[in-house]
Amino acid sequence: MLDDVEEDKRTKHLPKMKFAGSLLIIPLLSHDKVIGILYATKEISFGFDQDDVDILAGFADQVSIAIENARLIERSLEKERLQRELLLAQEMQKRLLPQTLPTFANFEMQAVSSPALEVGGDYYDVVQIDKDRVAMVIGDVSGKGVGAAFYMAEVKGIFQSLAKIYCSPKDFLIKANEALVSSIDKRSFISLIYSTIHTTTGELVMSRAGHCPILYVSSKQHEYIKPSGIGLGIKAGRIFEENVEEKKIMMKSGDVCVFYTDGVTESRSSSGEEFGYERLRDVVLKYKDRSADEIKEAIIQNVWNYTDAQGYHDDLTIFVIKWLGA
Amino acid sequence: MSDFKVNIRERSGSIHVMELKGYLDAHTTPILEDSFQKLLNEKKYRIVVNCRELNYISSAGLGVFMAFIEDVRANEGDIKMSDMSPKVFNIFDLLGFPMLYDIVKTEEEAAGKFSKN
Incomplete structure (x- = not known):
């Protein structure tokens, strides 16, 4: 959490963000790997309190799960498609004998x-x-x-x-x-x-x-x-x-x-x-x-x-x- | 996981000897490919493959020799093979490799087949 974006030394290398007084950055984790980042900003400094952090952290967890689920479905659909193709290849090949x-x-x-x-x-x-x-x-x-x-x-x-x-x-x-x-x-x-x-x-x-x-x-x-x-x-x-x-x-x-x-x-x-x-x-x-x-x-x-x-x-x-x- | 190793050493006459050890199959062929590629990158085209400790070679392994032989011969070099066990020789022999490659008993003999210069 960056309470005061303008004064925080961690943002010195970034271009000025006029719209952001404070910034909350939450990594989206899946199996201990970062699969994305959730950014939240407020125009004022010291804009986030602990409740905000807790709510957004909970939200970030939900987002991570949703992304992971979507990826799993995609992978299993792809796997199913490949298996169907392979089965087809098998049938075709049997016909070659x-x-x-x-x-x-x-x-x-x-x-x-x-x-x-x-x-x-x-x-x-x-x-x-x-x-x-x-x-x-x-x-x-x-x-x-x-x-x-x-x-x-x-x-x-x-x-x-x-x-x-x-x-x-x-x-x-x-x-x-x-x-x-x-x-x-x-x-x-x-x-x-x-x-x-x-x-x-x-x-x-x-x-x-x-x-x-x-x-x-x-x-x-x-x-x-x-x-x-x-x-x-x-x-x-x-x-x-x-x-x-x-x-x-x-x-x-x-x-x-x-x-x-x-x-x-x-x-x-x-x-x-x-x-x-x-x-x-x-x-x-x-x-x-x-x-x-x-x-x-x-x-x-x-x-x-x-x-x-x-x-x-x-x-x-x-x-x-x-x-x-x- | 099957085990395969290549050791490369130089002997007189600018000949490079590849000593193969272990089980050469589809999983281990990249090791042999890398070794050939390394020699070719360094423009070393006089190659003897010593098969004394080669226990098995699959069709994928045989394919590696076929992949590199044209390049090597185009550069006036050759791949010659030696010291095969009867079992490994039988695999090369079935496919007709002795008609395409010099396969001899000893490394000495293989090296001697390169013209002197």
Whole structure:
């Protein structure tokens, strides 16, 4: 309280206030922070008595509460709006993944994808490229959340438009890389496997762009297949083309191919150990004689059980092909 | 909170060595970015990244190398990497980094890959 504004040394640096003889300044506090200041003036000096101070201090408290409430409401409305947007993004993204996979006489295909946050960067898809061949893709956009989800939508556009034109997995990846290098930011990349399956012969041709190796389990052997290839969006031009390789296998009755994203192998137990390639292989070996759906379920169940205590995981996708045919 | 540290030291041939230690993920990448930015601000483009004590690198961590490599190479420098554990090498290898970067066993070998001047 300044009883005599003109004489008070604390106002010397201020321009003369002709209208103010006395001045009362009350900070508006919220959680011990100053969120505003209430000024009251009177034309005469010594214009405020203790009652005035008490009344105005009470008034200042009311004002602080009102401001705080208004801010809280604003924040919760904003939060609600963002949650609605995120929910919408989640629904939109679910629609980017196949709602159902096509069925074939000679083989089964089963897939599952689970984002770590509301939206994620994992992607899988299937498209019939001609009467004898089906193309499948599995990919993982670096990062998580909304940013990754946007790139995932872009990958879907590329897959849907290029798969029928460039049926060779190698050519497809070269073209997809060309499209992505120019459009994604330089610290992001996409790892991806593109594969074609001949629906009657069981020939499976695949190329890999920086993605996790494919687990192939047959009655005689099991191996991780890792054709050479750089992730998409990292490097343009010849160096990408020269390093991308194509591998072929002929699937026989009972053979299983498992495609997955690193959310599977890099899931951690509460002690920090990764699920890893060996556990994945062991689960598939144990369930290889079951249906593709049961193999997929067994993998995801094992990953969940393994990470149980932590309750956190990366985006995670599993795609299983099981050849039934002759 | 995961722990990550970078130590920078100079060795002969105007080469700067970044020693990475700990867990490099989305939370800790700003530490690595700041270190690269510091070297680039000082026009130091001959960089060896010693990964001996690097326990893990996520995709965000890999992105940091991609963000700086063009600038470094445009200034006639390079980022070379050494001393990776098999687990960390596997992460770089899956993505195809060995086709884009010199990744060698020892820091000595990495430093030797820079032309002498």
